Amino acid sequence: MPTSRLRTNARTLPIILALSLAFTITVVDPLVLSLNLPQVSRALDVPPQVVGLLGGMATLVMAAAVLAAGNLGDAFGLRRLLRSGLVVVTVANLLSMLSPNYAFLLAMRVLDGLGMTALLGVPLALLKTSVTDKQRPTAIGVFVAIEMVLCGVLPALTGWAVAAVGWRVVFLVAPLLAMISLLLTARYVPETPVQHRARLDVAGVILVGMALLALVIGLAAAQNGVFRPETWLPLAVSVVAAVLFVRHEHRTPEPALDLALFGSRPFSVALAAAFTLNFLMAGLGIVLGQFGSVVLALSPETIGLLFLPGTLLIAGFVVLSGSLVGKFSPRPVMVVGLLLMAAGGLLMAGTVNPAMALWLLVAAVWLYNLGSMVTSTSVSETVLSQAPSGQSGTVASVQLAFGMTGYAFGPTVYLLLLNVFFQREWLADTEARGLTATQGEQAVDAARSAVAQSPGGAGYDPNLLRQVGGLDLGADLADAVRLTMLTVSALPIAVAVAAFVLMSRRKRPIRTVRR
Numbered sequence: 001m002p003t004s005r006l007r008t009n010a011r012t013l014p015i016i017l018a019l020s021l022a023f024t025i026t027v028v029d030p031l032v033l034s035l036n037l038p039q040v041s042r043a044l045d046v047p048p049q050v051v052g053l054l055g056g057m058a059t060l061v062m063a064a065a066v067l068a069a070g071n072l073g074d075a076f077g078l079r080r081l082l083r084s085g086l087v088v089v090t091v092a093n094l095l096s097m098l099s100p101n102y103a104f105l106l107a108m109r110v111l112d113g114l115g116m117t118a119l120l121g122v123p124l125a126l127l128k129t130s131v132t133d134k135q136r137p138t139a140i141g142v143f144v145a146i147e148m149v150l151c152g153v154l155p156a157l158t159g160w161a162v163a164a165v166g167w168r169v170v171f172l173v174a175p176l177l178a179m180i181s182l183l184l185t186a187r188y189v190p191e192t193p194v195q196h197r198a199r200l201d202v203a204g205v206i207l208v209g210m211a212l213l214a215l216v217i218g219l220a221a222a223q224n225g226v227f228r229p230e231t232w233l234p235l236a237v238s239v240v241a242a243v244l245f246v247r248h249e250h251r252t253p254e255p256a257l258d259l260a261l262f263g264s265r266p267f268s269v270a271l272a273a274a275f276t277l278n279f280l281m282a283g284l285g286i287v288l289g290q291f292g293s294v295v296l297a298l299s300p301e302t303i304g305l306l307f308l309p310g311t312l313l314i315a316g317f318v319v320l321s322g323s324l325v326g327k328f329s330p331r332p333v334m335v336v337g338l339l340l341m342a343a344g345g346l347l348m349a350g351t352v353n354p355a356m357a358l359w360l361l362v363a364a365v366w367l368y369n370l371g372s373m374v375t376s377t378s379v380s381e382t383v384l385s386q387a388p389s390g391q392s393g394t395v396a397s398v399q400l401a402f403g404m405t406g407y408a409f410g411p412t413v414y415l416l417l418l419n420v421f422f423q424r425e426w427l428a429d430t431e432a433r434g435l436t437a438t439q440g441e442q443a444v445d446a447a448r449s450a451v452a453q454s455p456g457g458a459g460y461d462p463n464l465l466r467q468v469g470g471l472d473l474g475a476d477l478a479d480a481v482r483l484t485m486l487t488v489s490a491l492p493i494a495v496a497v498a499a500f501v502l503m504s505r506r507k508r509p510i511r512t513v514r515r
Contacts, residue, residue, distance in 0.1 A: 015130050016139055018184030019123035020146040021177045022082060025089060026116045027151050029174045030059050032158045039167040046102040054106055056216075061113025062120060063404050064213035068205040069117040070125070070397030071256050078126045078393050079191040085118025086178040086185070093171040112174075121396030128384045128396075129192045134326065140380045141322015145315035148373050150177075204256035207245035212401060214238035216408045222416070257394060261386060265502040266330070269495070270382035273334055274399050275406035276495050277372045277379070280341050282410025283488060284368055287348075290418060291481050292361070295354050295474045314370050321374045325381050331503040334378035338496035340371030345489035349482045354474035371492075382503075417487055421480035429476050 033040070034055045041051050073081040092112035099105040124143075131139045154173060161169045218234035226232070249255040261267055325333050344367030351360045379399065387395035430437060 014184045014188040018181045020143045021181040022119045023123040024147045024150045044102040057109040058113035063216045064209035065117040066397045067208045070121045070394035073122045073393030081118045082122045085115045086182045088115030090175045090178045093174045096171040097168045120400040125393040125396040137326030137381045138322040141319040145318040201256035211238045211241035219408045219412045222412045267386040270379045271402045274379045274403045277375045278403040278406035279410040282407045283414035286411050286414045318373045321377045330378035330382045334499045335496045337371045337375030338492040342489045342492040344368040345485045349485035417484040421483040425476035425479045
């Protein structure tokens, strides 16, 4: 670790640790619940139609309120808001442990989401104000490395704890992280100057919240059909709210988000990269779940362990990338990170088959993880370097809003691509074997039914995909995965080219002009 550049004294590292722990909660809290949702659902008799809402409620709340948190932090103090968020998260999770029914737990997830909203952009904004400009790139690298290690280790530890103790232990993870972060924040993290605003832009915050919330709901519903009212109506509401938000922000004297920020090419490219890396990581989980369980017959635990190899090595690279950002500029680091993610996708596209070696999957996931973390370091530095004085919280929240949007797009787009390509492949397979399309569809339905009864279980025979109707559906799905990975790999390459062309070698903070 390049401690000389970070000047890691008795105060600097505790600041980074406090802020990274707070941010990590926003990732780990929903993740460990999602991984253990079957146990929670069985224990509380959660109706099937509520299970998805229970798992995603906190994320939906964060999506709706992320910009509001940034504005409140700039207006009332980032440190004060962070501590309040940590307290709310602690209380919500401890109460969740005592949940007598699913309705109570659902209410606690809403409260937990409100608390975690303060932990999204605020830690990065505080990092900007707590270290010098020269220290910041390496500090961001350490910040991201801590988050990555914890996100790799805690879900596995939680799974073992749930198996030994029970589902209620899931809600101890966030309070433990929050208490450590609270103690370190109270002692080491300085308060930021408060931006004196005539008033908060309540209308702007509400409109952007509506746009993000409706977008996430619409994209989630798109997995069941793009043309259903449950899909297009929320998406239409999202578009209308976004248009009204832009119109309002141009006219109000105290906007929630100064749109002049988007006049900066580095800022816009960094947001595109934030969207891309989250889009790819969310979609990778879908591909691994479909291909790993259906074709390779891997258990969910094994699929989860694909993310662990090389964790410490990746953490070292992430810290190094922060140092390189400070020494040179975010541009080369961002380009390399995006190309690493593209390489992971292309490696998987070139090697995927029904007998694929596990080490090739591990290598592809490793490249994705490394690329996403390196890209994240350069994105955060670029975005924060563009933040005008007094707007660090708002600007950092914009980065997280784009990231959450990408994370919402990923599963839907990947599933749509997989379905389109898989249908094309099994129809071609059906025709080649002299079968009718109806016979092929019956074979696919029979295979899906068998997989649904024992997904990734020890009793599931992946050879069934080759036995139903004489079709080689395993190879057909592998080909669909190949085409999907080839298609999505074009996105990080395009953004890498945009970063190389549009970003300068030196960081140039923009100066916003008040209307």
